[in-house]
Amino acid sequence: MNCLSVRAHQLPLPVFMPDATFGYVRTLSAADLKSVGLEAVMMNAFHLMQKPGTTVINALGGLQSFSGWNGLIMTDSGGFQAYSLIRQNPKFGSLNDKGIVFFPEGSQRKLLLTPEKSIQIQFSLGSDILISLDDCTDISASRAEQEQSVNRTLAWAKRAMQEYDCQLASRKTAPSERPLIFGVIQGGGEADLRKKCAEGLLELGFDGFGFGGWPLDDDSNLLIDILAITRSLVPRQFPIHALGIGHPVSLVRCFNLGYEMFDCALPTRDARHGRLYAMTETNTNLDENGKWFKFSYINNEDNTRREKPISPGCTCPVCSQLSVGFLYHLFKMRDANYARLATMHNLTFMTQLIGRLRNNG
Numbered sequence: 001m002n003c004l005s006v007r008a009h010q011l012p013l014p015v016f017m018p019d020a021t022f023g024y025v026r027t028l029s030a031a032d033l034k035s036v037g038l039e040a041v042m043m044n045a046f047h048l049m050q051k052p053g054t055t056v057i058n059a060l061g062g063l064q065s066f067s068g069w070n071g072l073i074m075t076d077s078g079g080f081q082a083y084s085l086i087r088q089n090p091k092f093g094s095l096n097d098k099g100i101v102f103f104p105e106g107s108q109r110k111l112l113l114t115p116e117k118s119i120q121i122q123f124s125l126g127s128d129i130l131i132s133l134d135d136c137t138d139i140s141a142s143r144a145e146q147e148q149s150v151n152r153t154l155a156w157a158k159r160a161m162q163e164y165d166c167q168l169a170s171r172k173t174a175p176s177e178r179p180l181i182f183g184v185i186q187g188g189g190e191a192d193l194r195k196k197c198a199e200g201l202l203e204l205g206f207d208g209f210g211f212g213g214w215p216l217d218d219d220s221n222l223l224i225d226i227l228a229i230t231r232s233l234v235p236r237q238f239p240i241h242a243l244g245i246g247h248p249v250s251l252v253r254c255f256n257l258g259y260e261m262f263d264c265a266l267p268t269r270d271a272r273h274g275r276l277y278a279m280t281e282t283n284t285n286l287d288e289n290g291k292w293f294k295f296s297y298i299n300n301e302d303n304t305r306r307e308k309p310i311s312p313g314c315t316c317p318v319c320s321q322l323s324v325g326f327l328y329h330l331f332k333m334r335d336a337n338y339a340r341l342a343t344m345h346n347l348t349f350m351t352q353l354i355g356r357l358r359n360n361g
């Protein structure tokens, strides 16, 4: 089994990290996250610097103490979030070579997120795996825009790496205690630009890499070709992260392409909205066609008296101790316990899926 060394931890790969954007996974405690077998979560520096703010988190002892989560924490730089916010509505901000200028919703105050500032924030929060700020584009953007994004992402990565080294030096961080730092490979659908970006980032000495840009097309199909090309540009000893991949079948397909790290809000959001994950049979082959997987919708009258588990072999509290009928009852009563238990089920499904990929890999 492949492992990523992070400080004192050996993180087995592949790994799925639920999004804990603001420092928590909705409806779950840190103990719940542990109990479903998670080792790491993805938080977001861009959002946390606004709510509750870095000074508040630092006053409460850093992210781990603040959140109660003592597993690993990877933090996103905010490149993707700023891009999606600004793309949605240019009045929220703009990008220039210095960094990302944005106006938080409902605020007149202008904020500037630079590559240096993003690293300073992630360091001070106590993140275990940092991500360098990138200039994210849409796959459909013009070649000129993709070129500008790659040039800017490389320039920002160099500045982020310099700041990272400064932080290590000023904090006198021991080599065994240093957090890891990942760079993001942009370039849209242009293979030569992806290559330029990957080569430039490799020279800077990052510990791992991320696939930049949204990995799905408008119909939610994986951008298989460019995902495969991008993976082939990075030597196998470096892990590569597929940001935003959480659909179980997409995750397996990306794993088969060589991606080993995943984060997504989908499994937890699906759970809250009544879409539960299930294997069609126990120990069925995890092949590319995805027939091993199905959605099970809780809001189905057939669940009223259903006893058997949501997914065969699932060890979550619902499947191992309760009935689907009881979960259906909680859902119908709009009780908060429904969201917690459903989220634990979908996350248990993800950790069991990852466990199988680790054992087969």
Ligand SMILES: [Zn+2]
Pocket: 309, 310, 311, 314, 315, 316, 317, 318, 319, 320, 344, 345, 346, 348
């Ligand atoms: Zn379950």
